[in-house]
Amino acid sequence: MSPARDTTMTMKEIFTRIYQHNGWGNSETTSGSGSSIFNTVAIRRELPFVIKELGVRSMIDVPCGDHHWMREVTLDIDEYIGADIVPELVERNSRTSGSERKRFCHLDVTRDALPRVDLIFCRDCFVHFSFADIRRSLQTMRQSRSIYLMTTTFTGIEENYDIDTGDWRPLNLQRRLFQFPAPLLIVREHGIWDGGEDSDKCMGVWNINDLLVS
Ligand SMILES: C[S@@+](CC[C@H](N)C(=O)[O-])C[C@H]1O[C@@H](n2cnc3c(N)ncnc32)[C@H](O)[C@@H]1O
Known part of the structure; x- marks a missing residue:
């Protein structure tokens, strides 16, 4: 499915349609094969260590998608906020996974003000965005x-x-147009999906102040 071809659709309409029609075609999660339990082994294992190493007490998981794999991670923090542009996802996550330390909100990362947190966790997001939308997201992140x-x-x-x-396309944030410096920490993921595998897929950690945000 390539709903982005219809240029009259807003971002919210594009991703709501993908959610409602299971456009990424995975039977386990509406967030696509990259979010399956199998494809998140490394990040589920390593995220608690990253949080501990960085001294993180609050995080926003944007986009949170259907929270399928994240709900399996024990997060030793005071505040977790899951945010997504699809309201139905947010409502469902709130109902099934909300708690005193875990809440979900509806938010467009390219436009809306983000809360100030220790860690912005942004997995499998920019790979779906145009350069202009990535730039806008980096601005909201910096402004937070x-x-x-x-x-x-x-x-x-x-x-x-x-x-x-x-x-979708793979992105190397250390190359043009982003030129991120070497990450402070890196978690190597190894995505396997119907069409092939991504042996170089990683989650990098950067200090937001170190990023070129124009
Ligand atoms: C491939 S899923 C990844 C979800 C999650 N990060 C994970 O690892 O499972 C991408 C998600 O981005 C959300 N999304 C797309 N554009 C967004 C925006 N502008 N603001 C917030 N969420 C957005 C979509 O609704 C979808 O749930």
């Missing part, structure tokens, strides 16, 4: 005055190319 960003990067990609928001 949060400390760390942990996000998806593909270390083997030499050159990044643009897409319509809603499609």
Whole structure:
């Protein structure tokens, strides 16, 4: 499915349609095969260590998708906020996983103000965004005055190319146009899906103040 081809659709409409029609076609999770229990072994294992190492007490998981694998992670923090642009996902996550320390909210990472937290966790998000929407997201992240960003990067990609928001392509955030410095920490994920595998898929951690945000 490539709903981004219809240029009249808003971001919210694009991703709501993907959610409602299970557009990423995985039987286990509406967030796509990258979010299956199998494909999240490394991040589920390593995230608690990253949180401890960085001294994180609060985090926003944006986008949180259907919270399928994250609900399996024991987070030793005071505050977890899951946020997504699809209201139905947020309502469902609140109903099934909300608690005193865990809440969910509806938010567009490219436009809305983000809360100030220790860690912005942003997995499998920018790979679906145009360069312009990534730039807007980095601006909202910087404006939140949060400390760390942990996000998806593909270390083997030499050159990044643009897409319509809603499609997918791998991105190396240390290459043009982003030029992130070497990450403070890196978790190697190894995604396997119907069409192949991503042996260079990683979650990198950066100090947001170290990023070039134009
Ligand atoms: C591939 S899923 C990844 C979900 C989650 N990070 C994970 O690892 O399972 C991408 C998610 O991004 C959400 N999304 C897309 N655009 C967004 C935006 N502008 N703001 C917040 N969430 C957005 C979609 O609704 C979808 O749930």
